Amino acid sequence: MFKVLEKDLLAENIYRMVVEAPLVAAKARAGNFVMVRVSDVGERIPLTICDNDAERGTLTLIIQAVGKSTRDLVNIQVGDMVKDVLGPLGSATEIKDVDRVIAVMGGIGVAPMLPLLRAYRKQGAEIVSILGARTKDLLILQDEVQSLSDEIILVTDDGSSGIKGLVTDPLRERLETGETYDLAIAIGPARMMQAACKVTKEYDLPTLVSLNSIMIDGTGMCGGCRVSINGETKFTCVDGPDFDGHAVNFDELVVRQGYYRDEEEHSHRCRSIGGEQV
Numbered sequence: 001m002f003k004v005l006e007k008d009l010l011a012e013n014i015y016r017m018v019v020e021a022p023l024v025a026a027k028a029r030a031g032n033f034v035m036v037r038v039s040d041v042g043e044r045i046p047l048t049i050c051d052n053d054a055e056r057g058t059l060t061l062i063i064q065a066v067g068k069s070t071r072d073l074v075n076i077q078v079g080d081m082v083k084d085v086l087g088p089l090g091s092a093t094e095i096k097d098v099d100r101v102i103a104v105m106g107g108i109g110v111a112p113m114l115p116l117l118r119a120y121r122k123q124g125a126e127i128v129s130i131l132g133a134r135t136k137d138l139l140i141l142q143d144e145v146q147s148l149s150d151e152i153i154l155v156t157d158d159g160s161s162g163i164k165g166l167v168t169d170p171l172r173e174r175l176e177t178g179e180t181y182d183l184a185i186a187i188g189p190a191r192m193m194q195a196a197c198k199v200t201k202e203y204d205l206p207t208l209v210s211l212n213s214i215m216i217d218g219t220g221m222c223g224g225c226r227v228s229i230n231g232e233t234k235f236t237c238v239d240g241p242d243f244d245g246h247a248v249n250f251d252e253l254v255v256r257q258g259y260y261r262d263e264e265e266h267s268h269r270c271r272s273i274g275g276e277q278v
Helices: 022-027 068-074 107-122 142-147 168-176 190-202 250-257 261-272
Strands: 002-011 014-020 033-037 045-053 058-064 084-089 100-106 126-133 151-156 183-187 207-210 226-229 232-235 242-244
Touching: 014 068, 022 045, 022 058, 022 084, 033 058, 045 068, 045 084, 045 107, 058 068, 058 107, 100 107, 100 168, 100 190, 107 126, 107 142, 107 183, 107 207, 126 142, 126 168, 142 151, 151 168, 168 190, 183 190, 190 207, 190 250, 226 242, 226 250
Parallel strands: 100 126, 100 183, 126 151, 183 207
Antiparallel strands: 002 014, 014 058, 033 045, 033 084, 045 058, 207 242, 226 232
């Protein structure tokens, strides 16, 4: 059992939760994730380790409450217990020796981006961050991103904060004007990452993405998180979650992300009328 030490609301349906998990916290690296299970009858949820404190023995997780299991998780109160926190899982990110990084993140993609920004900042890279959301109320962890960046560019779909448009707009503008970078990192919804990779490919800019495939066990046993990388099957849970963005078959990824949509909607309907899923 793992105690919830802190919980706060960052934006509508988006929560930050600090969980006591000393063994995981001691070994976690940028790019790792955990599989969380609320109870004996709950499903396993893959969550990026947004931050870890080895001395305190804690993990910081960012949860968007969109389905039954994530709603059950965020309903746990401070001082109560989570049944399982398994990790660290996945392959830790290879932090390359680069001078300039441009980081593009949308929505809760900022959660897996933060450990990478910390790692590149620690080795002295200059970082330009583009942080986007649909509206200003959904821009999360802005202060954390700003503290790790030499420059931060805010983008919202409705123009309520920063530039009105898409995160790919300032990305393209920077590259078109001749700014040079050694690496781009794009993390967010699959279509956002796909659009960012389309831009960076035009400029031969190496681009790292973090994929959010559906996972069941998180250890490579089920094959549910498989993705196509340069036509070769890989498993996000053990080979990733980071991949060369120019090699990812994003269209296939999007289709696979929707496999359990009907079941999730059924679970939500049962919840809304007071039904109990077991």
